[in-house]
Amino acid sequence: MVGAADRAKRVARTSVWLSGTARRVRAPRRGAAGAVGLDRERITVAAVRLLDAEGPAGFSMRRLAAELNVTAMSVYWYVDTKDELLELALDAVFGELELPDAGSEEGWRDQLRELATGYRGLLVRHPWVPGLIGNLLNIGPSAMAFSACVRQVIRKTGMPPDGRTGAMSAVLQFVYGAHVGGAETRERDFEFALELLIAGIETKVPPA
Known part of the structure; x- marks a missing residue:
């Protein structure tokens, strides 16, 4: 039987806001091709734009990387999973509200x-x-x-x-x-x- 502590750990692993990933800054590896000028904000903005155009069904990390003209691995230097990026995109659009x-x-x-x-x-x-x-x-x-x-x-x-x-x-x-x-x-x-x-x-x- 799964206990409360195990459930809390599982939630923390699956949310960017509970795992600490949202506060972590990960620098690109030296010599990474196509990663110049890339940061989490730029990635999130591009994710929102892609979701607006194609919806979740057409969204993928590879497709996003192509939009940014970088490799998929370059995107993963800033987020660990696709779901983390979707959470960031979701909160970004809530930031539009006045x-x-x-x-x-x-x-x-x-x-x-x-x-x-x-x-x-x-x-x-x-x-x-x-x-x-x-x-x-x-x-x-x-x-x-x-x-x-x-x-x-x-x-x-x-x-x-x-x-x-x-x-x-x-x-x-x-x-x-x-x-x-x-x-x-x-x-x-x-x-x-x-x-x-x-x-x-x-x-x-x-x-x-």
Whole structure:
């Protein structure tokens, strides 16, 4: 029977954010052909671009190396596995989100609309993201900053503590399920449904 310690070790080995790999800087080997100017940021940007163009099915380390005009081994000097690179790419796109200042005087309704709309825009621009969220640990710094901001905005609603997790899940799961498409009618439907969701949250907030 697998114990908790063994499970924790297995998770740490399979996530760039828990294994320490994300903080490790590995220099290219001396004399490596084609590796000049290569770094983790450039690799991650290229990975996002390739995923946008071809999706996870068309993504491979060899294909990425060809895009960068380097050898596949050069890429492995900066990441240990393909999954590590996918985790880095996933967090990189979460870094595109402009988060509201949850500590400001701005109303929670506008901030919640901003977060939901921004998250949906991310999923529309990068349709490969939902599949990775379901298969990889999405615990990079940008993703965690987004989650923390949503949590802070939900707290501003005045929702009792025992209802905040449910409210947060309702918002994120709603957006996650509504990410496909972008036509005017679908946009209108999304905005209407979001207003219904906000109105529903308001009904659960105790009177001041």
